[in-house]
Amino acid sequence: xxxxxCRSSGPPESLTVETLPDPLPGPGEVLVDVTCxxxxxxxxxxxxxxxxxxxxxxxxxxxxxxxxxxxxxxxxDSIAPGDRVAAFVTHGACRSRIVLPASQVIPIPxxxxxxxxxxxxxxxxxxxxxxxxRARLRPGETLxxxxxxxxxxxxxxxIGAAMGARVIACASSxxxxxxxxxxxxxxxxxxxxxxxxxGLKQLTGGNGVDVVYDPVGGDLAEAALxxxxxxxxxxxxxxxxxxxxxxxxxxxxxxxxxxxxxxxxAFTARDPSGNAxxxxxxxxxxxxxxxxxxxxxVMPLDDAPAAIRLLADxxxxxxxxxxP
Numbered sequence: 001x002x003x004x005x006c007r008s009s010g011p012p013e014s015l016t017v018e019t020l021p022d023p024l025p026g027p028g029e030v031l032v033d034v035t036c037x038x039x040x041x042x043x044x045x046x047x048x049x050x051x052x053x054x055x056x057x058x059x060x061x062x063x064x065x066x067x068x069x070x071x072x073x074x075x076x077d078s079i080a081p082g083d084r085v086a087a088f089v090t091h092g093a094c095r096s097r098i099v100l101p102a103s104q105v106i107p108i109p110x111x112x113x114x115x116x117x118x119x120x121x122x123x124x125x126x127x128x129x130x131x132x133x134r135a136r137l138r139p140g141e142t143l144x145x146x147x148x149x150x151x152x153x154x155x156x157x158x159i160g161a162a163m164g165a166r167v168i169a170c171a172s173s174x175x176x177x178x179x180x181x182x183x184x185x186x187x188x189x190x191x192x193x194x195x196x197x198x199g200l201k202q203l204t205g206g207n208g209v210d211v212v213y214d215p216v217g218g219d220l221a222e223a224a225l226x227x228x229x230x231x232x233x234x235x236x237x238x239x240x241x242x243x244x245x246x247x248x249x250x251x252x253x254x255x256x257x258x259x260x261x262x263x264x265x266a267f268t269a270r271d272p273s274g275n276a277x278x279x280x281x282x283x284x285x286x287x288x289x290x291x292x293x294x295x296x297x298v299m300p301l302d303d304a305p306a307a308i309r310l311l312a313d314x315x316x317x318x319x320x321x322x323x324p
Contacts, residue, residue, distance in 0.1 A: 002324060003095035004304040007058040009049040012308040015061070017301065023099040025073035030102045032067040032085060036118035037093050037301070037322040040064070040151060041215075041240055044312040046091055053265075055091050061308065062093030062322070066108060066118035076102045084108040086117040088125070088268060094304055096324035106279060111287040119293045119319035120155075120282055126237065126264040127155040128278045130213060131163060133267070134260045135233045139164030141210035144200055144227070146220055147240055148185065149176030149317045156213045158183050158291040165211070168203055170196065170220075179317055183294060196220055200227035208255075213237060221245035225252075225259075232257045240314060294318035 001023070005016050025031045043061040045051040066086040069079055079085065085105040092098065108117045131137040143160040147153040148169035160167040161184030168187040169180030177188035189199040200209055208229035214221060218241025225234050225247060234257060239245075252259055268275045285291045296317045299307045301324045310316045 001095055001097040002301055004060050004062070004301065005058045006047045006061060009047065009057075012044065012047065012305040012312060015047065015305045015308070017304065020095075022097055025071055025076075025099050027074040028076060028101055028103075029073040029099050030069055030076060030079060030085075030105060031071040031097060031099050032065075032087075032105070033070045034065050034067040034093070034096055034098055034324050036066045036114045037062045037324070038064040038119040038122060039307055039311060039320045039322065040122050041238065041311050043308055047308070053090055060092045060094040061304075062095075063090050064088050064118055064121040065093040065098065066114040067098070069105075070097070073102070078102055079105060079107070084114065084117075086121060088121045090265065094301065094322065096301065109283050109287070112283055115295055115298070115321055116286050116293040119295055119321055120286065121279070122264070123151040123155040123319065124159065124282050124291065124293065125268070125275065125278060126152050126262065127159045127213070128282060129264050129267050129275075130235045130237060130260075130262040131156065131159055131211070132278070133274065134262055135211045135235055137163050137165055137211055140166070142166045142168065142204055142229075143211045143213060144168045144170055144209040144224065145180070145185075145213045146170045146191075146224060147216040148180040148188075150215065150240065150314070151316065151319050152215045152237060153213070154180065154183055154294055154318050155291075157185050159285075160184070160213075161186075162285055162290040168200065168209065170200075176317060179294075183292065191220060196223040197226045200224070204229070208232060211235065216240050217245050218243040219245075222247060222251075225257075228255055228257050230256055234259045235262050236260065237262045295321050297321070298323060300324075
């Protein structure tokens with residue numbers, strides 16, 4: 001099989017693509033022929049040893065994939081060879097064949113492509129968990145999404161619109177904002193061209209936004225929090241800007257608002273039934289066209305270093321996928 005390997009911590013260019021022996025499934029495991037791999041921003045961090053998950057070297061990046069079951073280990077009767085499946089694995093997905101516990105695989109329903117299944121688990125799973133489980137977003141509320149053209153940002157735009165919110169997409173260029181509008185944003189704001197707090201206040205008639213979805217952090221965080229409405233909710237999703245912001249807590253007091261952490265990976269482990277319900281909801285939305293799982297770039301497995309570089313440089317819009 002072919003596999004992308006991180007043999008020493010470093011930038012995307014330090015990754016190698018190598019031929020390894022084919023793995024075999026053990027008891028309770030399945031072997032999957034991988035057809036599509038979804039990349040995420042945290043793949044740029046895990047290869048530099050800057051992520052909260054720190055795998056032993058060498059390892060493959062990639063946390064989500066879709067494929068076809070090729071073989072079963074002893075005792076597996078919940079799935080059959082030839083079944084289409086997807087899975088979230090934290091790391092290890094950037095390879096042409098993968099072995100994992102049968103309990104981790106998710107059957108892909110008819111009407112959902114391998115590309116959509118491979119690209120939805122992390123970004124759309126994170127965004128639905130954030131907006132539904134954490135913020136409890138209600139129809140008619142106003143949702144501001146920062147980094148709205150990135151993987152999780154565009155997912156939040158689509159899911160927010162599907163949940164009946166008025167979505168304000170915030171990004172750093174007219175091209176990114178046009179993409180967000182095409183995927184359900186009702187309003188847009190270019191924070192490279194104006195003050196984010198003032199822009200969100202103007203777009204809400206001075207009331208502020210009910211929910212802020214922030215996967216960016218950095219200098220935008222405090223400005224976005226200052227634009228939150230009374231008893232609004234601010235979702236801490238990630239820090240793509242590279243800087244973890246320090247928030248003045250007096251703002252939380254004065255606004256009576258909630259600052260809510262979003263850690264989807266821990267949620268999947270602590271509440272597997274809740275996550276399964278969210279995944280089923282997402283599959284349903286994909287089948288009826290409510291969400292689309294936009295993939296801007298599909299590249300071969302051998303180009304994984306270049307694909308991860310696109311994420312590191314924040315040049316990706318929507319999902320980046322790899323094909324073995």
